[in-house]
Amino acid sequence: xxxxxxxxxxxxxxxxxxxxxxxxSLITGKRTASAVRLAATDSVPSxxxxxxxxxxxxxxxxxxxxxxxxxxxxxxxxIETQIADFESKTQAGLKTYNPSDAEDKANLGKLLxxxxxxxxAWQKMPSLIEQGKTAESEAVFRTELLPLASExxxxxxDMMNYNRAHADSSLAVSxxxxxxxxxxxxxxxxxxxxxxxxxxxxxxRGINQALAGAAFxxxxxxxxxxSAAGQVSAxxxxxxxxxSEQAASLEETSASTEEITSMTRKNAENSRSAAxxxxxxxxxxxxxxxxLEQMVGSMQEINASSDKISxxxxxxxxxxxxxxxxx
Numbered sequence: 001x002x003x004x005x006x007x008x009x010x011x012x013x014x015x016x017x018x019x020x021x022x023x024x025s026l027i028t029g030k031r032t033a034s035a036v037r038l039a040a041t042d043s044v045p046s047x048x049x050x051x052x053x054x055x056x057x058x059x060x061x062x063x064x065x066x067x068x069x070x071x072x073x074x075x076x077x078x079i080e081t082q083i084a085d086f087e088s089k090t091q092a093g094l095k096t097y098n099p100s101d102a103e104d105k106a107n108l109g110k111l112l113x114x115x116x117x118x119x120x121a122w123q124k125m126p127s128l129i130e131q132g133k134t135a136e137s138e139a140v141f142r143t144e145l146l147p148l149a150s151e152x153x154x155x156x157x158d159m160m161n162y163n164r165a166h167a168d169s170s171l172a173v174s175x176x177x178x179x180x181x182x183x184x185x186x187x188x189x190x191x192x193x194x195x196x197x198x199x200x201x202x203x204x205r206g207i208n209q210a211l212a213g214a215a216f217x218x219x220x221x222x223x224x225x226x227s228a229a230g231q232v233s234a235x236x237x238x239x240x241x242x243x244s245e246q247a248a249s250l251e252e253t254s255a256s257t258e259e260i261t262s263m264t265r266k267n268a269e270n271s272r273s274a275a276x277x278x279x280x281x282x283x284x285x286x287x288x289x290x291x292l293e294q295m296v297g298s299m300q301e302i303n304a305s306s307d308k309i310s311x312x313x314x315x316x317x318x319x320x321x322x323x324x325x326x327x
Contacts, residue, residue, distance in 0.1 A: 013199060017192045043167035046097065046104075050163060053093045054156045057115070060086040061149050064122055067129070068138055080126065087119070104162055111155040118148040 063083045070076040094112065099105035121144040128137035 013195050017188050043163050046163040049093050049097055050160050056086045056090040107159045114151045121145045
């Protein structure tokens with residue numbers, strides 16, 4: 001595998017682990033956000049609302065108790081006004097309460113029913129006080145209103161516990177999601193470290209091997225270059241020696257050339273002298289030939305004259321003896 005492919009594999013592995021970590025973070029983040037949203041929009045507001053309603057009802061019962069000990073009609077009127085104010089706040093809070101499921105809805109219905117009974121019991125007390133029946137009013141407070149108030153507190157406590165349990169459940173889901181996300185982050189991080197370390201080790205080892213191979217090849221190339229340089233140096237020395245010898249040969253050749261040139265010059269001079277001699281000899285030969293021709297002509301004339309003279313001489317000198325012949 002080439003170094004480029006190893007680097008690509010390392011990058012793809014890290015990208016894959018990053019994608020896994022991102023996916024896990026998205027999933028756990030979605031669960032956490034859902035649990036937090038549920039707690040923030042349902043359980044926690046419901047707890048706050050039930051707590052406020054509990055306070056309103058407690059203050060309302062306290063005013064009902066104070067109503068029994070009021071000394072004047074104006075004081076009772078003020079207490080009734082405060083009780084009505086707490087009732088309006090209680091009803092406003094209960095109207096905004098949004099039940100989560102059937103159990104929560106049943107608890108809300110039970111609370112409204114008990115509170116309605118408590119209000120009916122309360123409505124008996126002002127009329128009894130106006131009629132001067134304080135003892136009967138106190139009896140209604142003890143026998144009807146207080147048990148209904150206790151039942152109301154019980155229902156409110158159930159609703160509080162229910163919403164607290166749901167809030168705790170949402171918080172547990174959130175914590176579980178956070179813990180799961182943290183676990184997956186550690187797992188992916190550990191895998192990234194391990195795989196990254198292994199791939200980095202393999203990559204570094206591959207690079208080192210490639211560099212070692214390249215260094216070895218460069219070393220061999222350097223040795224070959226050094227050997228070639230030695231051969232070139234030897235060849236250069238041989239060429240230098242040959243050049244020296246050629247220079248000496250050229251000097252000798254130059255000297256020989258000069259001698260040949262001198263001899264050629266002398267030969268040319270001798271040739272010119274010989275040519276002059278040949279020319280002179282040719283003139284002499286020509287003159288000799290001319291003289292010879294003249295001599296031959298004279299001899300022919302002499303012969304001709306001799307031929308003319310010979311018959312007369314032979315006839316005049318004829319004798320008995322054997323004649324002598326001339327050649």
